[in-house]
Amino acid sequence: MLYINHYTLLSLAIFLASTCAVLSLQLTVGLTGTGHYFLGHFFFGLGFPFLFYSFFRPLRSGKDNCWNWVLARPALKRWLDRGVNATTSFYFSLGMMSLWHLENELWTDQLTRESFTLDVDHFIAGAIGLALAAVAYQALRRRYPGF
Structure with a gap:
């Protein structure tokens, strides 16, 4: 059973x-x-890393890890623990959202245009939102060390 805490x-x-x-x-x-469409990029850049983190954080739940029933070797368990701790961290979520934002601005949005034109305001607003998400995460880590 997954443990969902207040963080x-x-x-x-x-x-x-x-x-x-x-x-x-x-x-x-x-x-x-x-x-004003850049505001959407800002708020999604701010919020989506926290969404991914809230989905993947419960996988770290100590003795009730979802892979414990498979493991018989301690070395494999240590390797999986490190992998799960890396992929369930907030910075992994932030990195995945950054890659998605970069791909969206440089590839997906360009498919609807005749020539390559970068929406600088959308790109910068999304980057500021992602940076603010990292700052908010650090502030929450200082306030709540278990976060």
Whole structure:
């Protein structure tokens, strides 16, 4: 059984708050197709690393790890523990979101355009959101060492 603690719920709450901010702006101002669309990139850059972290953090749950029933060798268990600790860390989530943001701006968005044009404001807003997510994570780590 996976153990969901209050740190996981706090990560999920941060994601939900940023998503609610984007939805409220979309429903009131209308971000899509306007000059204010960069705000969506900012809030998603801020919130999505916390979403991934809240999904993968419960896999670290001590004695109830989901692979314990398979393992018979301690060396393999140590190797899997290190791998799970690396892939369930916040920085792994931040890195995956950064790669997705980079791919989205440099490849997916370009498929809809005749020539290569980088939306600098979207790119910078997403990068600032990701940087702010890292700062928020560090502040939470100082306040709650188990986070």
